[in-house]
Amino acid sequence: MKHLSKIVLATLLIFGFTSVKAQDADNPWAIGIGTNAVDFYPTGEDAPLGGMFDEYFNTGDHWNVLPAISKLSVSRYIGAGFVGELSGSLNQIDKYGDRSVSDLSYYGVDLGLDYSLRALLNDGWIDPVVGLGGGYTWIGDQDGADIENLDAATLNGKVGLNFWFSDNIALSLESKYKHVFETETASHFQHAAGVKFVFGGTDTDGDGIYDKDDECPEQPGLEEFNGCPDTDGDGIEDRQDACPNEAGLAEFDGCPDSDGDGVADPDDDCPEVAGLAEMNGCPDADGDGVRDDEDNCPEEAGPAENDGCPWPDTDGDGILDKDDECPEEAGPAASNGCPEPTAEVISELNEYSKTVLFDLNKATIRPESADALQSIVDIMNEYSTTIFHVEGHTDSTGSDAYNMKLSKERAASVKTWLQENGVPANRLTSEGYGETQPIATNNTAQGRQDNRRVEISLDKDKEMKDKSGDEEMN
Template sequence: MKHLNKLFVALVMLAGFSSQAQDSNNPWAISFGVNAVDTRVSAASKLEDQFSQFFNAKDNWNILPAVSFVNVSRYVGNNFSFGVTGSVNKISRYVLPRVGDGPYTVVNPGDKNYYAVDGVINYSLMSLIKSKKIDPSIHIGGGYTWIGDELNAGTLNGGLGLTYWFTEMVGLSWRSTYKQSFEDVREEMPSHMQHFAGLTFKFGGKDTDGDGIYDKDDACPEVAGLKQFNGCPDTDGDGITDASDSCPEVAGPAEYNGCPDTDGDTIVDKDDACPEVKGLKEFAGCPDTDGDGTQDKNDKCIDVKGPKENAGCPWPDRDGDTVLDKDDKCPDVAGTVANNGCPEVSEDVMKRLNDYAKTILFDTNKDSFKQQTYPVLQAIAAILKEYPSSKFSIEGHTDSDGKDDANQRLSDGRALAVKRYLVEQGVDEFRLSASGFGESKPIDTNKTKAGKANNRRVEVKLAK
């Protein structure tokens, strides 16, 4: 019989470890806490007696005042999970069968050590009752139990459980399990109840882009997106995901695949050389009002004919900013005299630059960029090129993890890496400076993961 018991337990354990888990949020769970062993259930001959003192912990339960069980489980789909429980206890209360109509006697068999290893197949009823906090369950399984040096046997287990989830991943759990011994006589191994109470922590879910949608449900796991689009972004908010949007940065109707047609000439702006003015297809959407062979988009005097080499007309001050074109470093954009005809950098522009800078991602503890950062850097470079006479400083910051000098070197390297890339994109290097400040200028607490993430940053500032 004992060899059959051991074989049964081995088969149960093997079946659990070979199960193929189905997709689920945070599929792993670990529970730990205290357990209680009650032998009264096998001492009573009648069903009503077996459970008449079910919660009589004072007289019948054996409890260690310490963490005495650990359960590790894995979700396997369709509300089922499989786990393995290891528990220890000390048997100092052993309920003896009563003689005739006499009372049940509780004796100390000698403070015998109790050890058990059990495989547990659990079925959650949480979805059935449509609750997000209360999680009742039923379970079956099998295991092997040792009491002292002389008693050991396999058991067939079953019972009920209840978990209250404080958060999505932390809960308070209770489980009561009836363990039917495979031994024929109680003296070889009594059947008994074992109760478990403790904390349960779920883990294993992955949300790479941090958008609150787990990777398994996220159609765009590397880029933060919206729940209504299965985790994919809709940057311009036109109701078309970026992957299907031919113009992801600018809102447009579905009939043009998300691209706008501002001038209504049926040529979408991205293909329209003159998106603000109706034009002809043969001129890529641009008109030639004065018929001088220079399309209006290139003709600075569309109502007056002029030579092509002079853009269709004289251009003493094309942008009307009172700075003559020969002296204007930004002749097509209105600026100020103090800034050599170029526009002053506004607070909105600086906000755009730093919104982009917040999304610059580096490899861990390195000054090399992650692949998804290059479009961000290119966008920053494009903005800087719009203000060719302005100077900017690139500042690197870290969180407080690690040594001060290492953080200083890392922030220096990262700021310099951003500057170097912008110069490679055509930004004049004499307009840029790079400095690192290590962990000296936090903008958030360094006591939380989110705060540290905020402190690891690159900032762009306008040099005065």
């Protein structure tokens, strides 16, 4: 007895701090099988019995042991640490205290209420139990034995230990005192050792995991996910799976990447075709920054403003249609892609301008010049972007100042007529040059007549200025 406390303390240290499951609301039922020993000696005061607890562990002299399965029990968890137990046992009695007796049959049926002290020990592996109950004991074939009234009801007190080695299996040890009121000599201790198996409990979803341990008690699930489901079987439980019905990858929170482009299908606008993350998973075959499904020319690089197609140059003049004011007629950049009058056209204009007549020493145009001027209008309107320059010239007759003034007025007069008859004002300039640019000698009448003229040329300076101004505005 002096070492018992040390043994109990060591057991508590070994088993008392590891939490396991035991018989509880989720494992309410238990079946126990084992063997039992009956000892009459430490229950009396006179021979053949000793004092209470006298030689309690004297197994060789006093214990009656049947070396077989001799005890069965069924128990049910009630709640708050209480367990109700019904047990049956059998034995062979050949030791009654210090006396030997003929082999007697022993049968016992007991009903008790046990209380587990396990919760006081941090729900560890060791489960101390105390209990109180009653039962009935039969001892048979007493002929020749000086023992009377051994068949009787008993009041039972119990202490025990359950060692839970797993969630459902325990080694069970107990010592039960059975007191008989009718005759003291029939009182005895019954010790038992065996194995207890717990089962039962509530499993609402039927997945084999009791609700207490099931984090998803209303959805059938898997043990590795604490009872929660993994519908698509991708190893990611549904609660953490952004695509619970499609097998996917952990890096995409359980969603698939069907085309393997590193963009998860829910975020991939083109989930069946490998593409680029910056294009939301869609490809850009020509690398022009316009994804193929929005690119009218997926194999040719082109700007987004032209739906991914390169800008055309219909007339092949090197100026893209978007910048070409005459996209179907070739022309130089200076005229925004529109054709310019050729030397032949300018010559033709000047043939007409030679026939323009003015009143003597005046800038007024004579009526018979109208047909020539209209022909000039028609030719100018064929070149919608060209700026024409009207030049006025005189011979050397008269003063330089007078000639300069007259040439300016005549050039302006022609410009006004052309403007009033269909040529936009912004496409016309005029200037007078007096007698400074003769084309023939002023010493003859014919020469002076040739020098008195109106000429038409292209105003390149004005075109360049206008173009530069447009670019600055843009």
